Amino acid sequence: xxxxxxxxxxxxxxxxxxxxxxxxxxxxxxxxxxxxxxxxxxxxxxxxxxxxxxxxxxxxxxxxxxxxxxxxxxxxxxxxxxxxxxxxxxxxxxxxxxxxxxxxxxxxxxxxxxxxxxxxxxxxxxxxxxxxxxxxxxxxxxxxxxxxxxxxxxxxxxxxxxxxxxxxxxxxxxxxxxxxxxxxxxxxxxxxxxxxxxxxxxxxxxxxxxxxxxxxxxxxxxxxxxxxxxxxxxxxxxxxx
Ligand SMILES: NC(=O)c1ccc[n+]([C@@H]2O[C@H](COP(=O)([O-])OP(=O)(O)OC[C@H]3O[C@@H](n4cnc5c(N)ncnc54)[C@H](O)[C@@H]3O)[C@@H](O)[C@H]2O)c1
Numbered sequence: 001x002x003x004x005x006x007x008x009x010x011x012x013x014x015x016x017x018x019x020x021x022x023x024x025x026x027x028x029x030x031x032x033x034x035x036x037x038x039x040x041x042x043x044x045x046x047x048x049x050x051x052x053x054x055x056x057x058x059x060x061x062x063x064x065x066x067x068x069x070x071x072x073x074x075x076x077x078x079x080x081x082x083x084x085x086x087x088x089x090x091x092x093x094x095x096x097x098x099x100x101x102x103x104x105x106x107x108x109x110x111x112x113x114x115x116x117x118x119x120x121x122x123x124x125x126x127x128x129x130x131x132x133x134x135x136x137x138x139x140x141x142x143x144x145x146x147x148x149x150x151x152x153x154x155x156x157x158x159x160x161x162x163x164x165x166x167x168x169x170x171x172x173x174x175x176x177x178x179x180x181x182x183x184x185x186x187x188x189x190x191x192x193x194x195x196x197x198x199x200x201x202x203x204x205x206x207x208x209x210x211x212x213x214x215x216x217x218x219x220x221x222x223x224x225x226x227x228x229x230x231x232x233x234x235x236x237x238x239x240x241x
Pocket of ligand 1: 035109181
């Protein structure tokens with residue numbers, strides 16, 4: 001199996017996409033630690049996953065969690081920065097709190113975790129980091145200036161980290177995936193007529209499934225993508241082509 005013997009950390013593990021990633025990683029032989037913010041419902045739990053409740057927004061706490069994972073499992077081979085939130089509003093109506101919360105979780109949160117995991121991978125001479133950005137970070141969207149800023153920032157950080165952590169041996173890779181609209185609770189706040197309009201712009205004519213994003217993450221996590229780093233893969237069904 002592609003990930004036999006690997007230790008993988010997935011943030012936002014109880015959400016639609018995080019759960020699909022955890023399931024697929026486990027099925028491919030990895031030990032999987034899932035970090036999530038809230039206590040989990042029964043239908044969000046995957047068998048065989050080691051769940052940790054923590055928030056990626058707390059630098060000190062996440063540093064401690066990463067340290068405990070390394071102590072327990074001996075290493076971290078794969079990190080998926082997937083935790084994310086949206087607080088949508090037109091910029092003229094958006095509160096400062098809405099802006100700050102999204103940046104703190106989606107952008108700074110990914111930085112917080114990687115700040116501890118990246119140097120560990122470098123020291124351990126290997127690893128793969130995958131950041132979950134969004135089609136909105138690449139193309140923009142009305143009412144999502146905070147979200148778009150956080151996701152575009154992730155694409156930029158991906159390229160910085162690809163250069164910083166590769167080291168002389170080039171054994172640490174950092175990549176990004178920008179999903180289109182995927183069927184999870186994140187879409188619950190979008191009115192149906194808006195979703196219909198979005199569907200009309202997707203070449204494949206439908207929203208994506210969380211499992212389809214997980215497959216792309218698995219590819220970047222495994223050695224099958226051994227010569228790919230600093231990339232951003234659009235997984236959006238041909239949206240905005
Ligand atoms: N669903 C989509 O259409 C879509 C499209 C593009 C990108 N994305 C991105 O994919 C990722 C996963 O989205 P999803 O649709 O599965 O969302 P979701 O709402 O179903 O899940 C979000 C997950 O993030 C966790 N989380 C939120 N704040 C956190 C924090 N501070 N610390 C730790 N965990 C936290 C939640 O506990 C949950 O597990 C997000 O980064 C999202 O921005 C989603």
